[in-house]
Structure formats: C-alpha cells, structure tokens
Amino acid sequence: MSLRVDPFGPNAVLVRFAARGELDAFTRCQALLRYLEQHPPVGLIESTPGMTTLLLEFEPGHCPQPEFLGAILADAARLDPDPLAQPRTVEVPVVYDGQDLDAVAARTGLPVSRCVELHAAVTYRVQILGFCPGFPYLSGLDRRLHVPRLDTPRTRVPAGSVAIGGEHTGIYPVSTAGGWNLIGRTDLRLLDPEAALADRRDAFTLHPGDLVRFVPVRHLRDQSAPPPS
Amino acid sequence: MNDPVLELISPGLGASLQDHGRRGWKRFGVPPGGALDDHAACWANLLVGNPLHTPVLELLLHGAVLRVLRPLTVSITGAALIPDAEGLWRTFDLEEDDEVAVPPPESGVWTYLAVRGGFLASRWFGSVSVFPRGGLGSALTARSLLHQAPHAPPHSPPHIGRRWVDPTEQRNYAHPPALRVWPGPQWDLFPEAARDRFFSQPWRISSRSDRTGYRLDGNPLSVSSVPLPSEPVLPGSIQLPPDGVPIVTQRDGPTVGGYPKIGVVDPADLSWLVQCRPGQEIRFIPATCPPLPATRPS
Numbered sequence: 001m002s003l004r005v006d007p008f009g010p011n012a013v014l015v016r017f018a019a020r021g022e023l024d025a026f027t028r029c030q031a032l033l034r035y036l037e038q039h040p041p042v043g044l045i046e047s048t049p050g051m052t053t054l055l056l057e058f059e060p061g062h063c064p065q066p067e068f069l070g071a072i073l074a075d076a077a078r079l080d081p082d083p084l085a086q087p088r089t090v091e092v093p094v095v096y097d098g099q100d101l102d103a104v105a106a107r108t109g110l111p112v113s114r115c116v117e118l119h120a121a122v123t124y125r126v127q128i129l130g131f132c133p134g135f136p137y138l139s140g141l142d143r144r145l146h147v148p149r150l151d152t153p154r155t156r157v158p159a160g161s162v163a164i165g166g167e168h169t170g171i172y173p174v175s176t177a178g179g180w181n182l183i184g185r186t187d188l189r190l191l192d193p194e195a196a197l198a199d200r201r202d203a204f205t206l207h208p209g210d211l212v213r214f215v216p217v218r219h220l221r222d223q224s225a226p227p228p229s
Numbered sequence: 230m231n232d233p234v235l236e237l238i239s240p241g242l243g244a245s246l247q248d249h250g251r252r253g254w255k256r257f258g259v260p261p262g263g264a265l266d267d268h269a270a271c272w273a274n275l276l277v278g279n280p281l282h283t284p285v286l287e288l289l290l291h292g293a294v295l296r297v298l299r300p301l302t303v304s305i306t307g308a309a310l311i312p313d314a315e316g317l318w319r320t321f322d323l324e325e326d327d328e329v330a331v332p333p334p335e336s337g338v339w340t341y342l343a344v345r346g347g348f349l350a351s352r353w354f355g356s357v358s359v360f361p362r363g364g365l366g367s368a369l370t371a372r373s374l375l376h377q378a379p380h381a382p383p384h385s386p387p388h389i390g391r392r393w394v395d396p397t398e399q400r401n402y403a404h405p406p407a408l409r410v411w412p413g414p415q416w417d418l419f420p421e422a423a424r425d426r427f428f429s430q431p432w433r434i435s436s437r438s439d440r441t442g443y444r445l446d447g448n449p450l451s452v453s454s455v456p457l458p459s460e461p462v463l464p465g466s467i468q469l470p471p472d473g474v475p476i477v478t479q480r481d482g483p484t485v486g487g488y489p490k491i492g493v494v495d496p497a498d499l500s501w502l503v504q505c506r507p508g509q510e511i512r513f514i515p516a517t518c519p520p521l522p523a524t525r526p527s
Contacts, residue, residue, distance in 0.1 A: 014414050055461035129256065131483045131484060132363065133257060134258055148456075193363070201257075
C-alpha cells in the first residue's frame, strides 16, 4: 500500500493513500485514525478524513517531519479493520420529488422511475462526514447515476434534501449553498443542536461506517415540522 | 446567568461572539469558527488581562452601537478607531448608559471588543462561534444582551482602563505586506505559467467575501477540469473552482472540497488578508519551502 505525506502549510500535513475502491479507502483511513487515536503525536489538534486523504493539523511548531510521519503511518495503514466495529443500518424515508430528478433522468437516459429504483436499491456506506456539519458522503451509488455537479451551485438547498453528485449521494443536514443534484427529501434529522451544546458525538445521526438505505415513501411522516432551515 | 453588561442597540453590518474556534469536530463537518483576525482579537484580550483566546465581540465594518448596562472596562482593537482613543488600540472605562458607536474604519474590516473575563455564551461543540444555518445558535441582533464571564480580581495595574498597545503591533490594514503562500496539495497540477501568474499579478478582494471564504478578482488562472475526490480543507487554502477565480477558505468555510488547491496562506498572514476590503489589492509571495518530497514506502 503506498502512502504519501506532504506538508500543507507550516502546521499541517496531508496524508494521501492509494486504495483499491472505496471500501478499501475507508478501511485504510479508519486504520490510520484508530492508530492516531491510540498513539497521538504531541500537538495533534484535528484529523480530518477525505476520500483518499487524511489532513492532520498541529499546534504551531508541533508538526512532525513528513518523512517520519510517513514511515509510521505506512505501517499503521496496513492494520486490519477493527473487528469490533459492527456497522449499524439506518433507514432514511425519502419522497423522490427533487427538482433535478428530470434533469438526472435526461442526463442518464433512464426513466425517472428507474433512477429512483436504482437509487433506493443500494445499501450505502457513510464514507466521510464533511462540507457542512453532519453531511454524509455516501458511497455505493450505481454507476448509471453518476452525474456531474451543477455548473453553478444553488445559493440555498433546503435541509433534508437528498442529492447526488459525481460518485456519491448525500443528504443536506442544514440549509446551505450546494451544487449537488436534488432528487428527493427526507425528514430524518441529521444534526441535533441540543447535543452540540453538550459536545456530544451523538449530535450526528450518521457516523462514518454506518450503512444507509433509502426507503421511498409517498409522504413524510411529519409534514408539519420540516427540518430546520 | 449573571446580569448582562452590554446591550447591542444595533449589530451594524454584523456582530458575533468569537473565540479561538472549536477543535476536534472538523471530521464531523463542523468548521472551526473563531475570530477571523486572531492578531487583533488576541490583543483585545491581552489589553484587559484575559487569556488570548477568550470570547470577544467581532464587528463587521461600521454601524454597531452598544449601550453599557453597568460600569465596565472594555478594550477595542482591529479596524475601527474610537474617536477618543488617540489613534491607539486601548482600553476604556465606561459608565452605565454610555453608548459605544463603531465608526466607519479608515481601513480594515473587523473590529474586536473584549471585556475582562470575556463574554459568557453558549458553546456549540466547545466554541461560542455560532453556525445559525445548522441551528447551532443564532446571530446577534438588535437588543441582544451580552454577559460577562466571572473573573478573578485583576493582577494588572490599577489604571487598566487606560492601557494601550505598542503602536508597532497595531496594523495599518490599508498597506498589507505581500502574503506568504505555501504550496497546496495540487500545486504540481497547475502549469508553471499559472503558478507564475498567481504570484506575479495583484489580486483584489471580491465583494463576494465573508466568514466562509474570500474571493479574489484578477485574471483567472487556467485550471484542470478533472474533478478531484473530496479532500479536507484548511483555513487559508486557496481553492480554484472551474472559473479560475481563487477562493481563500476562511474559518466558517466547508471542511472538505473538490476544487484543486494551488496553495495555502501562511496562518500568520491570514489575519492581514481578512482585514482587506473588497476592491483592495493584495499580492502573494512564495513562503520558504519546507523539505520535499515525502516518504513513499512501497
């Protein structure tokens, strides 16, 4: 497994690792995170995963030599997946009425109903959380649904929007600007502000490694209480 | 909570409480937050004898008006110079019912106001920095009341109300130095001509700039159109979307992104950049390169 550590400014390094597919990338990344949690270098303040990258940020003056980190992490990345980690499955009810659904159908050459079928047929894995608080990048999207992001991102995407962009599907936990194609909406709340006040990790409904299934529904249970916007 | 010390009569163009930001939540997609100009924010705290990263009030440009609810010592640093401050960053003793109105700064964008002990406010994932879109707190508005944290008796001189900062530490935001830039993860993907152009041309701060990112106007750079797998982003990262117009990520910006990053502004120089106004010109210079390349075990 090849791994490369480059400086990213004076106080951070970007670890890049090669992976055979997204499951392998996820496993490698989790192995690195687990290693760093068990053997934290002095001054490490943030470890942020990307798809095939891991950003390590340090207190000023504490960033180790990239060569040294590279040698240690190359070993760590070979570690096996955590045998105790049992993925949870979370079901997400979706009304498939997103405003880009027709455009997605046109782009893929498939009928809308087939696009929905393909999207709901897969069990996805939360690859990373990122972009905005609690936004899950879900891997496993059917190749036929790989469509580019919008040329011009929308300035406001409603919270609860289910969207696809490139190789991934995701759910907007909050109302924000965004460039993915909107295909549906859910009332599943992904971010709990009360828990955020108490610094609790369960503020986030979905965590990396969780499995997600989208369940098509006609109506969301609680029409009167849309997700916060 | 104890009695409030200040009432925000008007937030002006924008007001929020900020500290050093949160740590350890970026992997959940939560941006760090925190004072954009940490140089000025730290001096505001030092003036009133606080630890450097105590919560302060961050004010955007002009228009904020505060009413004092009980006798209080405050410090003011950053863009706005208060009329009777003799042009210095300093502290003021204020009496009940005094009003502090933030005048239009001659240069700079952000003004910081600190009270002894700091402001007391809810902490979202460990920071007072709010993220209203996600329901993590709400922005300060007219009539917002500000509370002071309890603090120990001062160890500082009796005339803390007239303290000042060495003028050489005060910045003239109209004349920022050339800002140091380290190579970003996609440095090698940019053609040499684009990299040269990035450093040789002056850039102007775009009016489409805020706490999430500062856009730069200038001659767009040519960018490879191959989308990248999403990658973590640092404050100061210089991202290039397909239109070739750079965006310098700030402390409320997205935690990951798929645009190539030509470089990252040195953290010490980011506090200069954020104080530059729309239309103001800035230049970049290469920071001294750390040793390359990194380890490549097989």
